[in-house]
Amino acid sequence: MARVMVSEFLKIRRKMILFLILLGPMGVIGLEAVNFGVRYDWLTGVYKDDLWRGLIGEVSMLSILTILIGLTILTSMIATIEHQTNAWKQLLALPISKTQVFTGKALLTVLLLFVSCLLLAIGTIVLGLLLKFGTDIPFLYLIEMCFFPYLASLPFIAVQTWLAITMKNQAVPLMIGIVGAIVSMYSMNFPDWVPWKWPLLLNDWDMPVYSVLAGLAIGILLYFIGLLDFNRRDVK
């Protein structure tokens, strides 16, 4: 599996994918910099009890939409590398199982998105320091708010990976992913079982970790369903 991943990372060279991984967190931090720059006095007034929590909260609001749209574009770009010259037939005629191919693609998205979230956390710290919020950084809360929405989004990574790989026309997975991201923005009042609500980390128990656990469980389940379907299909 390690060889598969090295090969996958080789294939995304010169594909703007790594640029996208940077662009996501930079965009969020950039927008927040503008937000706090323009309304500094008002926002520091609103969050005067805990400036850091205020900043992290604002960042995570924006990051959820970015994560959902980002994973849609990522999975699509990764699958397109193989779709373009129909490299699936060559790839799967190599001594590698279909499970490894599918897992490689899904894992690549998971890893790249993890890097994005890590950059987001670092960017938030840098922005907070530049805004002179002091050095009393609530690290635990920061990590929660940067990585929990990502983990709660695993079901979407699984579904989008499957859609992008099984459909040659990427318009469909892109549309589904983007519509899903927008739905997610308005899902505060949805019942707790709706997956689009999970990245917001809101639930009746006020326990963000429940949303994460649901995301992990359903994500892994959907990954296996997608994998079963991919294994069953003939290679085009």
Added chain:
Amino acid sequence: MSNFIIETNKLTKKFGSSKVVNNVNLQVKKGEIYGFLGPNGAGKTTSIRMLLGLARPTNGSVQIFGKDIKKERLSILKKVGSLVEYPSYYGHLTAYENLEAARLLLGATKPRIDEVLAIVRLTKDAKRPVKGFSLGMKQRLGIATALLGNPELLILDEPTNGLDPSGIIEIRELIKSMPKEHGITILISSHLLSEIDQMATQVGIITKGQMIFQDSILKLRAQSTSKIKLTVNDAEAAWKSLLTHGYRTDFNQNKLFIENGSDDNVAEIVKSLVQNNYSIYRVEEERKSLEEIFLELTGLEGGL
């Protein structure tokens, strides 16, 4: 254990209700260049996909190196190099990176990349992105990828498609040298008989999903019976004269034809004509070309 490298048993693939491949029993012996021949849409590519485990047979089985592809796909594919239809490549990567991506999965050594690049003469262009390559170069890169894992069996689907004549000759020479130099068995598909005729030792002809001929190329050539064509001044009179002397010929389009005549037989007919004062302009042998046999076997409409 059979001594066939590839052996299929009643291989069948249905798409909907139509049988694209129907009860095909393909048999390829070690060290052969097996020409897999058929008109477009006859089921060649579908058969090859099933050989590689890319498509699942509806019925029947595939054995490669005596192992079932369904059960031991990965260990079989380690020793098989393939090029299916048009070449697949990653356009944004260089030729070298393309081979590296495959090498990682094959577990071949790094120096092997330079070796295969040298074999297909792409060493100079190794550092260029593949999207700028000509079709011939992409095809050669595909063959390089197929050779990367030191395969014992090469499966090439239409490897000379879209190549210019010099490219075709180059690839043909490359393919012909493989069994001799490396003991590789090759299955090569084509819709052009002339192509197969110049390379293959065994031929399988498939049309409408069914295998209609499978034997050595020599057997196929033997089917091309020859006729002797005589052009004389007054063909009809000459034909009648020959008949009265007891020689059977066919009279057609103002020419005389001798079917399956021995050399002596031909000589006697000529002698008889000369003695009866007919002018003989030409004595020619007419051999049915392999193309014609192929068209006869596959049916005209399939050849169009």
